[in-house]
Amino acid sequence: MSDQFDNDAYSKETRLIYGRSHSEKWDYSHHVIPPISSSATYRLDSAQRGAQGFIDFAHTSDQPKHKEPIYIYDRLGEPNKDILEENLAFAEGGDKAVTFSTGMAAISAIFGVLLKTGDEIIAHRTLYGCTYSLLTTWYPRYGIDVQFINLHMIDALASAITPKTRVIFFETPVNPTMTLIDIAAITALVRDLNRVREEHEHIRVVVDNTFATPFCQRPMELGADFVMHSLTKGIGGFGTDMGGVIVSPQNYYDMLLLYRKDYGGVLATKSAWPILVYGLPTLSLRVKREIESAMKVAAFLEQHPMVKEVNYPGLESFPQHELARKQMRDFDGNFAPGTLMYFTLKSASPQQSRDLGERFINYTADNAYTITLAVSLGHLRTLIEHPGSMTHSAIPAEEQVKRGLDPGGVRLSIGIEHPDDIIRDLSAAFDHLAKG
Numbered sequence: 424m425s426d427q428f429d430n431d432a433y434s435k436e437t438r439l440i441y442g443r444s445h446s447e448k449w450d451y452s453h454h455v456i457p458p459i460s461s462s463a464t465y466r467l468d469s470a471q472r473g474a475q476g477f478i479d480f481a482h483t484s485d486q487p488k489h490k491e492p493i494y495i496y497d498r499l500g501e502p503n504k505d506i507l508e509e510n511l512a513f514a515e516g517g518d519k520a521v522t523f524s525t526g527m528a529a530i531s532a533i534f535g536v537l538l539k540t541g542d543e544i545i546a547h548r549t550l551y552g553c554t555y556s557l558l559t560t561w562y563p564r565y566g567i568d569v570q571f572i573n574l575h576m577i578d579a580l581a582s583a584i585t586p587k588t589r590v591i592f593f594e595t596p597v598n599p600t601m602t603l604i605d606i607a608a609i610t611a612l613v614r615d616l617n618r619v620r621e622e623h624e625h626i627r628v629v630v631d632n633t634f635a636t637p638f639c640q641r642p643m644e645l646g647a648d649f650v651m652h653s654l655t656k657g658i659g660g661f662g663t664d665m666g667g668v669i670v671s672p673q674n675y676y677d678m679l680l681l682y683r684k685d686y687g688g689v690l691a692t693k694s695a696w697p698i699l700v701y702g703l704p705t706l707s708l709r710v711k712r713e714i715e716s717a718m719k720v721a722a723f724l725e726q727h728p729m730v731k732e733v734n735y736p737g738l739e740s741f742p743q744h745e746l747a748r749k750q751m752r753d754f755d756g757n758f759a760p761g762t763l764m765y766f767t768l769k770s771a772s773p774q775q776s777r778d779l780g781e782r783f784i785n786y787t788a789d790n791a792y793t794i795t796l797a798v799s800l801g802h803l804r805t806l807i808e809h810p811g812s813m814t815h816s817a818i819p820a821e822e823q824v825k826r827g828l829d830p831g832g833v834r835l836s837i838g839i840e841h842p843d844d845i846i847r848d849l850s851a852a853f854d855h856l857a858k859g
């Protein structure tokens with residue numbers, strides 16, 4: 424059977440449905456769907472083969488590219504995860520991918536591999552709440568310094584970098600405000616600085632690409648060194664399983680495998696399989712539909728008299744619309760502004776803003792058929808939440824305001840419902856608020 428996976432004649436969208444028709448990870452050539460593999464441990468046949476498996480593990484750079492693996496134990500590697508990883512690396516345009524049990528396990532792994540005591544991280548000032556908590560609760564204990572700056576301002580970055588800086592980390596779009604960070608501008612600056620640094624002192628750019636998904640944005644094409652995803656979100660897509668991934672260059676692959684083996688946060692086979700079989704193959708289809716709906720929902724919100732501001736990169740009024748058009752592109756090069764938006768209601772004070780946001784959300788929680796009050800995002804169902812008191816509650820209230828979060832801000836993650844139905848439910852919530 425010919426292997427079309429590496430054949431550029433076919434679109435990325437198609438190749439994510441098929442994956443590779445053959446994988447040396449496992450002979451399943453007579454299955455149309457990769458079978459689910461479930462075995463904590465593997466038959467080794469002989470002591471010599473077992474020994475070879477241990478020698479090979481995390482020494483991939485000395486091995487031929489398409490070597491058949493010797494499976495030993497699930498925590499070291501197993502067919503479903505390995506096939507999923509091939510497809511994830513392909514989706515992002517990276518050399519390799521290593522999956523983890525959750526997005527947070529993936530973030531801690533890449534920091535664990537890149538940083539040691541005495542090093543510094545520079546992160547954007549607004550981050551997913553748990554990432555913020557990881558950096559502020561735990562890293563100071565290990566003597567790793569974190570500087571939060573506004574990465575929006577390239578000049579601020581240039582002056583914040585010190586000889587100890589090893590990692591620049593950010594999300595774009597930023598969760599939840601939807602601010603964009605200019606990936607190419609940051610990687611260009613870092614490339615210049617790295618020219619005069621020793622290899623072991625190089626600064627690495629790590630992008631959390633969860634909000635955009637690889638369908639809408641591929642940071643490695645813009646010079647990023649590593650890409651991280653929560654597979655729980657848009658890539659998994661169905662809201663059934665947790666997972667995370669780091670997409671990396673070949674020369675960090677073995678360290679990531681070693682880290683995963685020793686810290687133990689492996690993706691369960693039973694979670695890898697649905698992401699491989701349902702999530703990735705439908706990514707393009709789902710996200711295209713969600714973008715189409717998001718454009719309509721954002722336009723509806725924008726014209727609503729009770730709405731103060733809608734942040735959606737697809738709107739002409741979005742302050743960084745031009746940057747969005749530059750860096751958010753789908754596999755075919757079309758503008759792909761994503762499936763999330765953030766909006767605020769008109770109010771007289773921060774307290775009133777918070778009250779209105781909460782009432783809006785509570786009304787939809789009770790009454791809307793197509794909008795569910797829940798954290799997470801990128802699922803089939805439209806989800807609404809209040810970042811100030813939920814996903815970003817780890818950031819103290821005064822800090823939230825400094826970091827661009829409105830106390831009443833509402834985050835919407837658009838699903839695959841008919842867009843008119845989402846708008847109907849939003850409309851009903853506004854009508855309810857208008858009644859006072």
Ligand SMILES: *Cc1c(COP(=O)(O)O)cnc(C)c1O
Binds near residue numbers: 551553633652665
């Ligand atoms: C959810 C999320 C994470 C964490 O992923 P988990 O799978 O929940 O551990 C990290 N970054 C962003 C932007 C997220 O939305």
